Amino acid sequence: MRDPLLTYRRLFKSDERSAYKNITDLVLDDARSLKKELGYADQQKFGEYFESIRAIETQISRLDGMKAELSKVDLDIPLDGKMPRGEYIRLMGDLMVASLQTGLTNVATFMVGPERWDTPYLFESLFDKPKSHHMMSHNQGRYVDDLIKVDYFYMEQFAYLCDRMNRVEEANGKTLLDNILFTYGSGLGDGSTHQYSALPIIIAGSGGGKFITGKHLNVSAKSGLVKKVNGTYKTPEGGVPLANLWLTQAKAMGLKLDRFADSTSTISSLLA
Amino acid sequence: MKPLAGLKDKITLVTGLDRTFQPGTDVHAQCASCFLSSASPFSLKHTPYPQARTLDHIIADKIGRETPFKTLEFSCNSHKDNKESIQFDNISWYGTGACSSFDA
Numbered sequence: 001m002r003d004p005l006l007t008y009r010r011l012f013k014s015d016e017r018s019a020y021k022n023i024t025d026l027v028l029d030d031a032r033s034l035k036k037e038l039g040y041a042d043q044q045k046f047g048e049y050f051e052s053i054r055a056i057e058t059q060i061s062r063l064d065g066m067k068a069e070l071s072k073v074d075l076d077i078p079l080d081g082k083m084p085r086g087e088y089i090r091l092m093g094d095l096m097v098a099s100l101q102t103g104l105t106n107v108a109t110f111m112v113g114p115e116r117w118d119t120p121y122l123f124e125s126l127f128d129k130p131k132s133h134h135m136m137s138h139n140q141g142r143y144v145d146d147l148i149k150v151d152y153f154y155m156e157q158f159a160y161l162c163d164r165m166n167r168v169e170e171a172n173g174k175t176l177l178d179n180i181l182f183t184y185g186s187g188l189g190d191g192s193t194h195q196y197s198a199l200p201i202i203i204a205g206s207g208g209g210k211f212i213t214g215k216h217l218n219v220s221a222k223s224g225l226v227k228k229v230n231g232t233y234k235t236p237e238g239g240v241p242l243a244n245l246w247l248t249q250a251k252a253m254g255l256k257l258d259r260f261a262d263s264t265s266t267i268s269s270l271l272a
Numbered sequence: 273m274k275p276l277a278g279l280k281d282k283i284t285l286v287t288g289l290d291r292t293f294q295p296g297t298d299v300h301a302q303c304a305s306c307f308l309s310s311a312s313p314f315s316l317k318h319t320p321y322p323q324a325r326t327l328d329h330i331i332a333d334k335i336g337r338e339t340p341f342k343t344l345e346f347s348c349n350s351h352k353d354n355k356e357s358i359q360f361d362n363i364s365w366y367g368t369g370a371c372s373s374f375d376a
Contacts, residue, residue: 001344001345001346001347002346002347002348002349002350007346011344062339062340063340066340083350085348088348088350089348092346092347092348093346095346096344096346099341099344103339104339104340104341104344105332105336105339105340105341105342105343105344106332106335106336106339107328107331107332107335107336107342107343107344108328108343108344108345108346109308109326109328109343109344109345109346109363109364110346110347110348111304111345111346111347111348111349111361111362111363111364112348113348113349114304114347114349114351114356114360114361152274152275155273155274155275155276156275158275158276159275159276159278159279162276162279162282162283163278163279166279166282177279177282178282185307186303187291187302187303187304187306187307188303189290194293194299194300194303196290196291196292196293196302196303197290197291198287198288198289198290199289199290199291200287201285201286201287201289202276202283202284202285202286203283203284203286204276204279204282204283205282205283206282211284212284213281213282213283213284214280214281214282214283214284215284215285216284216285216287217284217285217286217287217288218287218288219286219287219288219289220288220289220290221288222288223287223288223289223290239288239289239290240288240289240290241289241290241291241292242289242290242291242307243291243312244289245286245289246308246327249327249331250327250330250331253331253334253335254334254335255330255331255334260310260327260330261309261310261311261312261322262292262312262313267286270284270286
């Protein structure tokens with residue numbers, strides 16, 4: 001979901017849902033009468049389709065059950081159109097926080113920006129005109145000052161969302177932030193060399209006390225930035241796979257897994 | 273890190289983590305699309321991307337069964353004229369080649 005107004009309507013507006021409900025009712029009615037006329041194989045195939053429509057219906061009835069709870073959500077109706085970067089991120093972030101807070105979902109991903117070249121964005125508190133982050137990260141010699149500002153800007157947005165979550169008190173007396181794992185990071189350690197090593201990762205929250213907080217953990221001495229040696233880029237020897245972090249988080253959430261992707265173990269130093 | 277100063281007791285900085293780039297695709301294309309991937313590098317034969325069902329969906333299979341939405345996927349890409357492939361624009365995937373972001 002990337003359009004704030006559509007997202008808002010989908011998550012928090014009940015009349016939008018009644019429209020969906022009317023449609024699923026119609027589809028299911030049609031499907032029931034059609035099913036009688038089908039052969040066995042077609043009935044099986046049709047069953048899958050039937051189930052997928054049923055899933056939408058279940059989702060809508062669960063949402064309806066939360067109507068009272070959702071009506072208490074205090075959110076301004078988002079304005080349409082192109083917004084300055086920070087405003088856009090904070091708005092989509094507010095929608096994510098409200099979804100977690102009300103229990104619409106327990107799991108969410110949040111992609112701050114696409115991996116796209118030629119992405120002039122208006123970083124409203126930094127520059128007068130839209131500027132391209134991709135261009136900055138590729139020409140660090142020339143634009144390093146701008147790049148530092150943009151990195152800081154994105155960190156401010158993350159801090160804003162952490163703070164929002166930290167103000168939400170939950171039933172167990174802790175805050176929403178305490179009770180979740182909110183992981184911020186990038187898939188590249190350095191945009192100019194496109195290296196997949198030395199990834200910057202921050203975890204906010206402790207997953208309900210399962211993870212330590214307030215520390216800097218360097219989990220590998222071998223990882224590092226790609227260096228240019230005699231004109232060719234040398235990849236470092238290899239640090240701890242990122243998948244070890246994902247395995248650690250998945251297990252803490254109660255999953256019974258021995259491996260996740262190329263994981264080699266869990267990161268026990270992260271656990272409380 | 274400065275903007276997080278007020279919350280430093282509630283965060284952890286983790287460094288020293290690496291991923292493996294699998295040659296055969298554009299250098300940017302595995303940055304986001306394989307960030308949360310459950311596929312090991314070189315494990316999939318029919319695609320150059322080591323990309324399979326992502327962590328969010330795998331965790332949601334366990335803890336997202338009672339909520340109206342198993343997971344939600346948010347994105348702050350306001351461009352309507354997306355020029356690059358879907359790998360550049362999605363971190364959440366149901367499975368190999370099936371991203372779970374849609375325009376709502």
